[in-house]
Structures are given as structure tokens and as C-alpha cells.
Amino acid sequence: MVVGDFAVELDTVVIGAGPGGYVAAIRAAQMGQKVAIIEREYIGGVCLNVGCIPSKALISAGHRYHEAKHSEIFGVTTENVKLDFTKTQQWKDEKVVKTLTSGIRMLLKKNKVEIIEGEAFFVDENTLRVMTEESAQTYSFNNAIVATGSRPIEIGGFKFGKRVIDSTGGLNLTEVPKKLVIVGGGVIGAELGSAYANLGSEVTILEGSPQILPTFEKDMVKFVEKDFKSKGITVVTKAMAKEAVDNGNSVTVKYEANGKEEAIEADYVMVTVGRRPNTDDLGLEIAGVEMTERGLVKVDNQGRTNVKSIWAIGDIVAGAALAHKASYEAKIAAEAISGKAVAVDYVAMPAVAFTDPELATVGMTEKEAKEAGLDVKASKFPLGGNGRAISLDKKEGFVRLVTTKEDNVIVGAQVAGVNASDIIAELGLAVESGMNAEDVALTIHSHPSLAEVTMDAAELALGLPIHM
Incomplete structure (x- = not known):
């Protein structure tokens, strides 16, 4: 491979190695394309490293701990049930996340996908540069699939830090909080709230909508609400989070509900109010790619942008931010590049909340x-x-x-x-x-x-x- 001032030629390049990117790369390789994938942080993306998979691991651990303490109905009585949360986190990271991410690396290698580490930036519609702290390399390509995912939204008054955390921080706590406030009662907030309640936290969820899990029907959500009540989870709906004050060893969360200003003190406050597409600092505008006001990439029903050589999938295009949606779109885009007559059809797109x-x-x-x-x-x-x-x-x-x-x-x-x-x-x-x-x-x-x-x-x- 020639490096330096000369552009390295690529057939298909995929930017981002999450559940959209790595699936696109493998499917493109299976279709006979010569593929390279660019990843700036970690193989497997948010989902495998700090999202879907580790959250389900914590949920599973929470179930085991809770059931160990509450199985009297089966005639099973246990005493002195203990939780070693350090060991829980070690299992999550080493046995679950590491197993899967190393598996993805193996699959990419098996399918002869070249892994390029660094941050990609488009120079024009057929050229990009990949930068690291030490170097930069220019690549030309025939087709690029952008699958850069999304990141948590930071809201005013809740600057992320030691006590104010996003979902990634929530998954990587070194202790089970005695008290935890969650701003946002959607899927992520409800799942992690349930997990930490099972692990022993006193949880309060502040949700702006009239109900938690607002994307699900009320008669479904009532079962989760009942479970939350049985576990001591406090849910405040129609609440507006105002500010988080870091007290050093705790945080005070100020919010408004029912026309009254309220405050609650906790060990941590986790903000889970949505995600923002990772489309900034990519040079998409320079390449001529059309975007929406929200920073989403406009695509057709195959994932192709208005620039015929650039495609986009997953959280950076319209629709729900779901890992399985990204993987589905990845296969469509990769096959479309190979000339197959395929198109997305979301008629049977499932959505799941891993609550209780x-x-x-x-x-x-x-x-x-x-x-x-x-x-x-x-x-x-x-x-x-x-x-x-x-x-x-x-x-x-x-x-x-x-x-x-x-x-x-x-x-x-x-x-x-x-x-x-x-x-x-x-x-x-x-x-x-x-x-x-x-x-x-x-x-x-x-x-x-x-x-x-x-x-x-x-x-x-x-x-x-x-x-x-």
C-alpha cells in the first residue's frame, strides 16, 4: 500500500464499525466488493461497546440479584445475598463486550475487510482523508457507506461530568448508586432505571411526557408502571428538568412538575433524553451531501444520498435509532451498490423495551x-x-x-x-x-x-x- 501524499484507491469504504457499518462491510465483501472499514474509536460501535449489549448484561445481572432475594414463592429462601458490583462490571466488559467485539474483528478479517483506524473526513465526492494523532492518509473510493451512528444529547443545565452522566456513564459506574435520578423515561431510561432498581438503587425517573415509554401503548406500559411501583421506583411525568448542581459527593436535580419547582438529591443523575446523529465534522457538506435541519442525511429507499457515490444508513438517516434497523439498511445499501434490485421496507420493523x-x-x-x-x-x-x-x-x-x-x-x-x-x-x-x-x-x-x-x-x- 502506498501512503503519504498519494491517494490509496478503495472500491467500497465504510465509515463506522457499529451494527450498521460492520454489517455493510461484510455484506459488501460477500457481494464481491473490495472493502475497507474506518473506525475512530471501537469496533462494534455504541451498540456492542456502550449501548445495547452492555445494558442487557446489567439488566441480566439485576434480574439474577433481584430473583436471588425474592424467590420465596418457589419455596426458595436465601439469606445474606451479596452483590460484588466490581465483578459484575468485569463480567460485562470482559466476558460479554470483549467477546462480541473481538468476534466482529474476526468476522471482518475472515471476509477480507481491511480495518483502518482513524477519523474520516470527506474531501470531495470520491475522496476522503483518515486522520490519527500521528498521521493522515488520503483515500479515493468508488462508493462510501456512512454509518457513524449517534451520541447522547446534552441538555442545558446538565453538563456531563462526574455526577451528571449519559447512558455510557451509567453503564460504567464503579458502584451501585444509593440514589439515582434519570432524566428521560424512554426506552434507555426505563431499562437502566429498572436494572439499577433491581441492583438496589433508589431510582427516580423524570419524564416530560404524560407516561414513561411514550412510544408504546398505554395498556402495555401499565405493566411496567406496576413493576416500577413494586420496586420503589418513583416516576414523575410531565416534568421539566431545570438544572443539576454538583455538590461534590452528590448532585441536586432541580425540576418543575405540576407547576411547582422541586429538587431531589442523588448520587448521580443520568440524562437519557435522546440522541444526536454523528454527521458533523465529517465533511459531508463539502462532498455535496444534502442534510436535514436536524443533521440527518437525506437518502432514497436504497440508502443512496443525492451524491451517487455516497450512501448513508442507521442513526444518521430518518427513522428510529435502532441497531437492527441499521443492520437491515446496511445489507440493502451494500447489495444496491452491487446492482441488486433491493429497497428498504419498514413494514415489520420491531421495537423492544427490555424492562420488567x-x-x-x-x-x-x-x-x-x-x-x-x-x-x-x-x-x-x-x-x-x-x-x-x-x-x-x-x-x-x-x-x-x-x-x-x-x-x-x-x-x-x-x-x-x-x-x-x-x-x-x-x-x-x-x-x-x-x-x-x-x-x-x-x-x-x-x-x-x-x-x-x-x-x-x-x-x-x-x-x-x-x-x-
Whole structure:
């Protein structure tokens, strides 16, 4: 390879090695492209290093600790249950995160993807420079896929520091806070709030909307609200966070709710109010790429920008900031570059909250379907009618199918309850494939299993319920 003032020629270059970037690189390589991937911080991106994966590890640890202390219903009584949080964090970092990120490196190497470390900056529509602290190198490319992800939003009055932290800081605490305030009761705030409550923290969540988890339907969220109440989590809705005052060994959070100024003292305050696309300092404007006012990249249904050689996927384009959305778009863009007639179709894009219990949705809600002009009905089967759920003592929740009245086509589904994140997969397949309720009802499900709830919900939609 020639370095220095000469431009190194690349076929396809991917910027960012998160769940969008590394998937794009591998799929492009599988399609016969010569691929290089540029990463400035860590392979696996936010998701594997400081997001989806480590948060689920802490959630799992919280479940184990909480269940060890509260399993009397099974006849299991334990005394002197102890938590070594240093060991918990070590397991999260070494056995979970490191295992996965090293696996990604191996997959990239196996697919002959060149890894370039540094920060990319576009010079023009076919040239970029990669800079490190020691050097800079120019590269020319035929196609570039930008997958630089997003970062937490910092709000006024809450400058990140030792006591005011973002979700990354929340995942890397060296101690379980005695008191934790979370600003933002969306998915990230609710998940980490639940995890730390299970680990022993006294948690307060301040949410500006009328309910926590505002992207999920109210009858689903009520199960999480009930669980929060049982664990002593305080939820303040319609709250406006004003300021965080660092007291040295604590922080005072000032907020307004119900027209009154309030204040609460805690060990830490974690701000989880949204994410900002990482599109600044990339030189996209220099390359002529069109952007929105929010800093999102405008793309077509294959991920191509207005500059034919530059593509964009994941958190930096319109839509929900979901790792699986980024991976899906990655495959579409990589295959489109290879000339395949593909396009994104978000009809069956699932969304999940790993709370207690889990919440999951795919396709349209009943309200959305009716607003779209469809004549639909909703059929809700409770987990309390499922043998496996009862044997797990996890009876809270339901599976709901949204089906057309004329031919029972499944256009959406919602799951609240244990393992909702797994149950939703079958229903996503049903929505994606245009199946009707009879297709699911006639599929033999193993017994006893949580998956049977989907069969029962389908039979209910057909007016032939057995277990209800």
C-alpha cells in the first residue's frame, strides 16, 4: 500500500464499525466488493461497546440479584445475598463486550475487510482523508457507506461530568448508586432505571411526557408502571428538568412538575433524553451531501444520498435509532451498490423495551391501522392463560394481534410480558410475509412454551379460542 501524499484507491469504504457499518462491510465483501472499514474509536460501535449489549448484561445481572432475594414463592429462601458490583462490571466488559467485539474483528478479517483506524473526513465526492494523532492518509473510493451512528444529547443545565452522566456513564459506574435520578423515561431510561432498581438503587425517573415509554401503548406500559411501583421506583411525568448542581459527593436535580419547582438529591443523575446523529465534522457538506435541519442525511429507499457515490444508513438517516434497523439498511445499501434490485421496507420493523416485563411491537397498532384506512380488529390473549408463563410466575402481560376483519391478515402485533423480545420475532415474520391468523393458528407450537401465546392469540382472532 502506498501512503503519504498519494491517494490509496478503495472500491467500497465504510465509515463506522457499529451494527450498521460492520454489517455493510461484510455484506459488501460477500457481494464481491473490495472493502475497507474506518473506525475512530471501537469496533462494534455504541451498540456492542456502550449501548445495547452492555445494558442487557446489567439488566441480566439485576434480574439474577433481584430473583436471588425474592424467590420465596418457589419455596426458595436465601439469606445474606451479596452483590460484588466490581465483578459484575468485569463480567460485562470482559466476558460479554470483549467477546462480541473481538468476534466482529474476526468476522471482518475472515471476509477480507481491511480495518483502518482513524477519523474520516470527506474531501470531495470520491475522496476522503483518515486522520490519527500521528498521521493522515488520503483515500479515493468508488462508493462510501456512512454509518457513524449517534451520541447522547446534552441538555442545558446538565453538563456531563462526574455526577451528571449519559447512558455510557451509567453503564460504567464503579458502584451501585444509593440514589439515582434519570432524566428521560424512554426506552434507555426505563431499562437502566429498572436494572439499577433491581441492583438496589433508589431510582427516580423524570419524564416530560404524560407516561414513561411514550412510544408504546398505554395498556402495555401499565405493566411496567406496576413493576416500577413494586420496586420503589418513583416516576414523575410531565416534568421539566431545570438544572443539576454538583455538590461534590452528590448532585441536586432541580425540576418543575405540576407547576411547582422541586429538587431531589442523588448520587448521580443520568440524562437519557435522546440522541444526536454523528454527521458533523465529517465533511459531508463539502462532498455535496444534502442534510436535514436536524443533521440527518437525506437518502432514497436504497440508502443512496443525492451524491451517487455516497450512501448513508442507521442513526444518521430518518427513522428510529435502532441497531437492527441499521443492520437491515446496511445489507440493502451494500447489495444496491452491487446492482441488486433491493429497497428498504419498514413494514415489520420491531421495537423492544427490555424492562420488567419486556415490551415489544411490530407492524401497526390498531389505531395506526385504522388511521391508514384499514378495517381491523384487535385480539388480545393474556399470558395468564399460558402454562409456561404460569410456571415461571410471569403471568403479567398479553399478546395482541391486529388483523383485517375481511381476511384476518396480520398487520401488526404487540407483546407485553416475559420474553416479549423473542416472541415478537414470529409475529414480525407473520407481518413481513403477509400471513393471516389461520397461518399462525395452524402452526404447531411446542408445549409448554411461551410461543403458544401467539397461537392462542391467532385462534382468538379467528373466533375459536381454546384457552380463553
